[in-house]
Amino acid sequence: MPENSIVESTPSPRTRATLAQDLRQLGVREGMTLIVHSSLKSLGWVSGGPVTVVEALCDVLTEEGTLIMPTQTLHLSDPAEWRNPPVPREWWQAIYDSMPVFHPEITPSYKMGVIVETFRTWPGTLRSNHPHVSFAACGRHARYLTERHERDYGLGEGSPLARLYELDGWTLLLGVGFDSCTALHLAEYRAAGGREIEMGCPLYENGQRIWGAYRDIDVNSSVFPEIASEFARSSEVLTGPVGSAPATLAPVKPLIDFATGWYTRKRGESASS
Numbered sequence: 001m002p003e004n005s006i007v008e009s010t011p012s013p014r015t016r017a018t019l020a021q022d023l024r025q026l027g028v029r030e031g032m033t034l035i036v037h038s039s040l041k042s043l044g045w046v047s048g049g050p051v052t053v054v055e056a057l058c059d060v061l062t063e064e065g066t067l068i069m070p071t072q073t074l075h076l077s078d079p080a081e082w083r084n085p086p087v088p089r090e091w092w093q094a095i096y097d098s099m100p101v102f103h104p105e106i107t108p109s110y111k112m113g114v115i116v117e118t119f120r121t122w123p124g125t126l127r128s129n130h131p132h133v134s135f136a137a138c139g140r141h142a143r144y145l146t147e148r149h150e151r152d153y154g155l156g157e158g159s160p161l162a163r164l165y166e167l168d169g170w171t172l173l174l175g176v177g178f179d180s181c182t183a184l185h186l187a188e189y190r191a192a193g194g195r196e197i198e199m200g201c202p203l204y205e206n207g208q209r210i211w212g213a214y215r216d217i218d219v220n221s222s223v224f225p226e227i228a229s230e231f232a233r234s235s236e237v238l239t240g241p242v243g244s245a246p247a248t249l250a251p252v253k254p255l256i257d258f259a260t261g262w263y264t265r266k267r268g269e270s271a272s273s
Contacts, residue, residue, distance in 0.1 A: 003045075010044035014243040017058035019043070023244040027249045028057075033169035034142055035183055038115045042175025044244035050118035053170040053174075058138070066139035066167075068160065069116050070182045071109040074132050076102055078200035096211050101202045102131040110133075128160055131201040131214075135160040141167055152215040155182070157187035169252040174246030178228035179221045187227075188219050189257050191263030231258045243249070 012018075028034065030102040036057065045232045057067055060233050078088050079095045087095070099108070104127040109116050116136075119125060128149035137160070145167075150158025161183055171183050178184070188194055194217035205210035228250075231237065235258065238249040 006041055007045050007241050010244060013032055014044050014046040014052070016048065016052045016055050016059065019046070019053060020059045020241055022240075022247075023056060023266070025059045026058045026240045026242060026247055027169075027238040028068075028172065028174070030060065030062045031166045032061055033066040033145075033164060034061060034141075034172055035068045035070075035164055035169060035257050036115075036172045036174065036184065037070070037176050037180040038113060038173075039174075039175035039245065040114050042240065042245035044091075046243065050115045053115050054119050054122060057160055061139060064140055066137060066141040066145065066171075067119070067139040067171075068135055068164065069119050070112060071116060071127060071134045072112055072132060073102055073110050073134065075110040076100070076107070076201050078130055091171055094212040099202045101135070101204055101209055102129075104129050104134065126157045130154050130159075131203065132199065133159070147236070147240050153189060153206055154214075154216060155185040155219065159186070161186040165256055171250050171252055175247070178224045178248070181221075182258065183252050184221070184224045184227065187273055188260030188262055189217060190256070190260045191267060193267035194218065227259050227262050228255075230262065231255055239246075 013254060038053065039051055040046065040053065043053065048055075048113050061067055076099060076112060079092045081143060098129060103204045119138070120136045122129065122138055124142070125136050126142045126146045128134045128146040130149045134149065135146060135155040145154070145163045147158045148158065149160060155161055164183060171181055197218045197271070198213050199216050200211060200213050203210055205212065226236070231250075235254050236251060240247060
C-alpha cells in the first residue's frame with residue numbers, strides 16, 4: 001500500500017505511547033515471553049516506523065520480559081527447489097558454488113518484514129545459529145531461547161520454539177493471520193507421521209565452505225488458520241486492535257498441545273483411510 005494511502009486511512013498518528021496502550025489493552029503484560037509476527041503497514045501510519053513498534057513492544061514487556069521474532073533465511077537453500085521464482089537450471093552450479101554461509105550477526109532475514117529486520121539489529125538482541133529458521137530474541141530469556149538451536153529438525157525439540165513452550169510464552173499476531181504463526185510448526189514435529197525431507201545449504205566444515213545437508217520434515221502452514229479457529233472455540237485467544245491492525249494474542253503451550261492432538265488425529269485418519 002502506498003504511504004499516502006496509509007496516511008489517508010489512519011485517523012491519527014500511531015506513536016510509541018498509543019501502540020503501547022493498545023498492546024496493554026489487548027493483554028500483553030510485563031514479563032511475558034512473546035513471539036511476534038507483524039505487518040507494519042497494517043498498523044496505520046506510525047511515527048518513527050518500525051523502530052517505534054519495537055520500542056512499544058519493549059516498553060510493555062519491560063526488562064523482565066523477552067521479545068522473540070523469526071528471522072528466517074530460506075533464500076540460502078537449494079536452488080533446484082525454488083519456485084517463487086524459479087531460476088534457470090544452468091544457474092544452479094554457480095549458486096551452489098557461491099552462496100554465502102549463514103552468519104547470525106550479518107545475514108539479513110528474507111521476506112520477514114521491516115519490523116523483524118529492525119529488531120534483528122536491535123541493541124542486545126541475540127540470534128540463533130540455524131541456516132534457514134533462525135530466531136532473534138532480546139530480554140530476560142534471550143540467551144536461553146537462542147543459544148542451542150539444532151540444525152536437524154530446526155523447528156522441533158532442539159529449537160527456540162520448544163524453549164518458548166517451556167517458558168509458557170505467548171504469540172502475538174499484528175495484522176497477520178495464524179498462517180504466519182511460526183510456533184504452530186512445533187506441533188507438526190511433535191505429532192507422529194511428518195514426511196521426512198533433506199534440506200541443502202552452504203555450511204562450514206573443518207574450516208571449509210561446503211554444500212551440506214540436514215534432516216527435517218516437510219512443514220505446511222496452510223492448515224494453521226483451521227487449527228486456530230478450532231482452538232479459539234474452547235480456549236483463551238485475545239483479539240483487538242493495535243493501531244489500525246487486527247491483533248491476536250494466544251498462549252503458546254495450550255495452542256501447541258491442541259495442535260499436536262489435531263495433527264495426530266488427522267494423520268491417523270489419513271493413514272487408516
